[in-house]
Amino acid sequence: MATIKVRGGQRLTGVVQVDGAKNAVLPILAASLLASQGESIIEGVPSLTDIHNLAEVTRSLGGKAEYVSQHALIRLSAENLQTTTAPEELVRKMRASFWVAGPLLARTGHFRIPLPGGCNIGERPVDQHIKGFEALGATVTIEHGYVEGHVHGKLRGARVYLDLISVGATINTMMAATLAQGQTLIENAAKEPEVVDVANYLNAMGAKVRGAGTDVIRVEGVPFMHGATHTVIPDRIEAGTYMIAAAITRGDVFVEGAIYNHLSSLCAKLREAGVTVEDDIHGIRVVATEPLRAIDVKTLPHPGFPTDLQAQMMAFMATLPGTSLATETVFENRFLHVPELRRMGAEVRIEGRTAVIDGGQPMTGAAVKASDLRAAAALVLAGLSAEGETEVSGLEHLDRGYADLVGKLRSLGAHIERSDEANARLKLVSSH
Numbered sequence: 026m027a028t029i030k031v032r033g034g035q036r037l038t039g040v041v042q043v044d045g046a047k048n049a050v051l052p053i054l055a056a057s058l059l060a061s062q063g064e065s066i067i068e069g070v071p072s073l074t075d076i077h078n079l080a081e082v083t084r085s086l087g088g089k090a091e092y093v094s095q096h097a098l099i100r101l102s103a104e105n106l107q108t109t110t111a112p113e114e115l116v117r118k119m120r121a122s123f124w125v126a127g128p129l130l131a132r133t134g135h136f137r138i139p140l141p142g143g144c145n146i147g148e149r150p151v152d153q154h155i156k157g158f159e160a161l162g163a164t165v166t167i168e169h170g171y172v173e174g175h176v177h178g179k180l181r182g183a184r185v186y187l188d189l190i191s192v193g194a195t196i197n198t199m200m201a202a203t204l205a206q207g208q209t210l211i212e213n214a215a216k217e218p219e220v221v222d223v224a225n226y227l228n229a230m231g232a233k234v235r236g237a238g239t240d241v242i243r244v245e246g247v248p249f250m251h252g253a254t255h256t257v258i259p260d261r262i263e264a265g266t267y268m269i270a271a272a273i274t275r276g277d278v279f280v281e282g283a284i285y286n287h288l289s290s291l292c293a294k295l296r297e298a299g300v301t302v303e304d305d306i307h308g309i310r311v312v313a314t315e316p317l318r319a320i321d322v323k324t325l326p327h328p329g330f331p332t333d334l335q336a337q338m339m340a341f342m343a344t345l346p347g348t349s350l351a352t353e354t355v356f357e358n359r360f361l362h363v364p365e366l367r368r369m370g371a372e373v374r375i376e377g378r379t380a381v382i383d384g385g386q387p388m389t390g391a392a393v394k395a396s397d398l399r400a401a402a403a404l405v406l407a408g409l410s411a412e413g414e415t416e417v418s419g420l421e422h423l424d425r426g427y428a429d430l431v432g433k434l435r436s437l438g439a440h441i442e443r444s445d446e447a448n449a450r451l452k453l454v455s456s457h
């Protein structure tokens with residue numbers, strides 16, 4: 026079993042570079058299936074298991090996806106799709122696979138995809154994705170564990186109101202609408218930076234998408250789309266994780282590539298705690314010195330505080346004197362890191378959707394197990410601050426979303442090592 030060992034107590038200092046955003050690359054891989062002509066080159070793609078798995082899904086459909094690790098880019102083409110049924114074993118590995126539904130439906134009139142189901146952080150239904158497809162004229166059924174959609178001829182542009190703010194459903198509906206006949210209006214759309222990045226890529230492919238980044242997105246259908254070159258936005262969650270790493274170790278770190286507009290809620294909360302946050306065109310600097318104070322955080326859709334930083338922030342809040350509250354409103358079960366933080370001596374109790382953190386006492390190193398991607402990052406951060414050694418297992422979760430977390434933290438001065446370091450890197454760069 027691979028583990029990360031961290032010896033806490035080092036103040037992190039220096040510069041760390043942010044990779045391209047996993048949560049933009051994944052829908053962009055799916056969007057590439059819309060191109061009936063030409064190759065796409067996506068630049069700034071980190072080597073992550075989620076990305077390799079979704080590339081495998083697109084290959085299984087007949088697309089080409091080649092990861093070029095030395096240039097951090099992926100070449101994609103989908104001129105001749107072979108099938109519109111996605112393979113169960115791959116889809117089960119990751120929910121993001123459901124994003125191939127919209128492009129397949131728009132391009133071929135059909136998709137058949139295993140129901141992605143729940144995961145550690147919540148139930149995560151796909152009803153709003155289906156609502157979007159049905160509004161565009163598709164018939165969607167769920168049978169024998171598969172979601173199947175079809176439409177005779179082309180999808181038709183329509184008005185789609187999403188009942189809740191969903192990144193996934195916004196992107197799937199937007200992608201499906203690109204090749205529909207006529208105009209689509211998506212209301213109550215998600216405004217996350219990744220939605221905007223996907224829209225920019227779709228437009229580079231010949232689509233006509235307007236308004237991404239606001240809660241109303243308009244799509245004017247086009248007859249066909251082609252490949253395009255696109256550089257993905259920096260990963261705001263990876264950036265935020267390093268910003269919190271600086272804060273939790275009372276360090277001084279410049280996170281190069283971090284975009285302030287994408288991280289304004291985190292910057293505000295760090296400042297409320299007493300941390301100095303300076304932003305400029307190249308990135309964000311975080312400098313933390315005592316005294317710091319307790320804060321409250323509530324997760325919300327963008328531009329609210331991101332749920333994907335809640336676990337990491339909670340580790341930081343455990344180091345703040347006084348009582349801090351972390352309220353999770355996006356996913357119903359995203360507190361699985363709490364028992365592990367408790368193992369490290371953090372005083373946290375859960376009251377409904379709120380975690381009450383009585384912080385300020387030093388955490389102590391322990392053997393802990395990650396239950397999901399961001400929990401894994403949170404436990405490593407807690408280990409950076411704890412007295413003694415922390416051993417984190419469950420690294421398959423971490424590898425979904427962080428390329429070389431250990432190397433990057435070490436370059437900032439952390440005492441950290443990974444038991445399978447050489448193998449992990451080899452495994453992650455060899456996919457095609």
Ligand SMILES: CC(=O)N[C@H]1[C@@H](OP(=O)(O)OP(=O)(O)OC[C@H]2O[C@@H](n3ccc(=O)[nH]c3=O)[C@H](O)[C@@H]2O)O[C@H](CO)[C@@H](O)[C@@H]1O
Pocket residue numbers: 048049051120121147148149150151152153154155189190191192193194215332333355356357
């Ligand atoms: C690969 C990727 O980009 N994942 C991100 C994406 O996930 P994802 O796109 O799955 O998250 P959503 O924004 O769709 O989910 C938000 C909430 O809506 C619910 N919901 C969603 C769809 C639906 O049809 N019905 C429904 O009830 C979900 O269960 C959840 O409670 O956005 C989340 C919210 O910012 C992030 O935490 C994830 O990291």
Ligand SMILES: C=C(OP(=O)(O)O)C(=O)O
Pocket residue numbers: 048119120121144333398399426
């Ligand atoms: C929850 C996440 O990803 P996914 O939606 O793929 O589970 C995440 O990136 O934190």
